Amino acid sequence: MNPNSEIHTTVLPNQLRKVKAKSRLRWKESLPLVLMLIPGILFYVLFKYLPMGGLVIAFKDYNFTEGILHSPWVGMNNFETLFKQDQSLDIIRNTLVLSGLTIICGFPIPIALAIMLNEARRMWFKRIVQTILYMPHFFSWVIVGGLIISILSIESGIVNNWIKLSGGEPFAFLYNTKSWIAVFISSGVWKEMGFNAIIYLAALTAIDPSLYESANIDGANKWQQIRHVTIPGISTTIVLLLILQLGKVMEIGFDHVYVLQNSLNASVSEVISTYMYRVGLQGGQFSLTAAMGFFESVVGFVLVYSANALARRFGHGLF
Template identity: 65%
Template sequence: MGLRLRRNIPIFIMFAPVILFYLIFKYLPMLGVVIAFKDYNFIQGIMNSPWVGWKHFRVLFDNPQSLEIIRNTFVLGLLTVLIGFPFPIILAILLNEVRRMWFKRIVQTLVYLPHFFSWVIVGGVVLTLFSQESGIVNHLLMRVTGEAYPFLYKSGSWIVIFLGSGIWKETGFAAIIYLAALSSIDTSLYEAAGIDGANKWKQIIHITIPGIASTIIIMFILSIGNVLEVGFDKVFVLQNPVVSSVSEVISTYIYRIGIEGAQFSFTSALGLFESVVGLVLVLLANRTARKFGQGLW
């Protein structure tokens, strides 16, 4: 045991920064969750602020605006998962079928590139396309119909633009995981299926998708856990007061009320609620997947 420990010392040294990172930036900040059960103020600090128990949680669930924000977050997060989740899989399968390497490299570069844009840039692109006054799309609509359409000021079209911009930005990068999974499928299976008369569609249905099913399920479980983590930046750069009834989510509400309004305890309670719901969703998704022998643990 001692000899094995000494042999693995270099590995432990390399792993030490990872452990420190998670301890300092992930686990240690969890102690601050106690703020949700106190009336926190800067003068008294975390330890000396008065304990109020479940007060902020009662306020959270008694406040109609808070419930609306939780609903908005859940709806946008669920739509992002259900609508956006299949696109990386489809893209990876399509890229896997391309035989011209030069064409495949060009397409991969083009679809990976948006991931490295900040949401500020993406917001600028959306405004350039869909702005009511100067957007390219409305310029074309004006020529055809004679009037512009307020894409960013209608709830339905805003949600479509929000989902579409997210898919455009992240699909290419997310497809990398599925491309890696596809590379592990034995090519002789395709050759055997082709000899038996199976076309490309049947090969995808009976070989490709079953071959990456475990990866798909793992990624879906992880995505389910992020349903309430819609993200601050992508909502903040696209939202406006006109569509606040559908665009105000937990992250932007925490920014406005918690940081700008200095209601740290209340927004900590909201953040804790978000984390607990995410954990429950992950456990439920994993339990369902285990029934089909594909659980994450």
């Protein structure tokens, strides 16, 4: 018998045992992380994936007595009814306009905010500013809406009181359609910009400090360092968050709109989420609003897939 073959047969099982031992050790070390992940997985399974089965309501004439499974099948009738209504097209337009303006106006601000905080050298100043900017995120929209109404109301609002004292006429900020859009966008940006900046601050910590030193040696000023080192260093994070943001274009928040909505601004404030609440929950037309929700999901999927395909050409794709 060849002695080399005997050595090979004894070495191979030893290597396999070592590999298995390393795998078991790695699994034991990762077990706490897996256990921490289980609640998140259960959340998405119970509240995101299982409810997808309810989308079948969009293709049925749903009623409580017969239930989801036994309600009569109507095919695409709900979608035809939905898109024959002029109101539906206005609602979709309002949703796209408000979401688009929110992304255009609100997306760059957390990036600029994170860069400015990263450049701050006084830690006490940085912490105070971060606390002040992060705090609005933890307020509910009911509280934020009450603050906005208190500040901008015609009769008792702080702003209109200043206008009256200056000899001017009070302005209906929350009843004029153009000013309502400005209030809606600015309040959303103010509430979320501090919290969104956290992600960019975390990405900034991964940039090698030697790159700034090299740029400084080459004579680059602070703006040039930000332009050629900081922004390229977080470009992957920027693209990733932009793709995720595009997926929510049709999913504008219900609370934000509802607390600021009134009958005089309904022409611009009636969006998909408020329509589904008013027509679906209050009006009982579940199949019609399920069709609207299905359309919303499809548009979001197409936007995410298209944005990712474009980003993948530049090496920053999410999947």
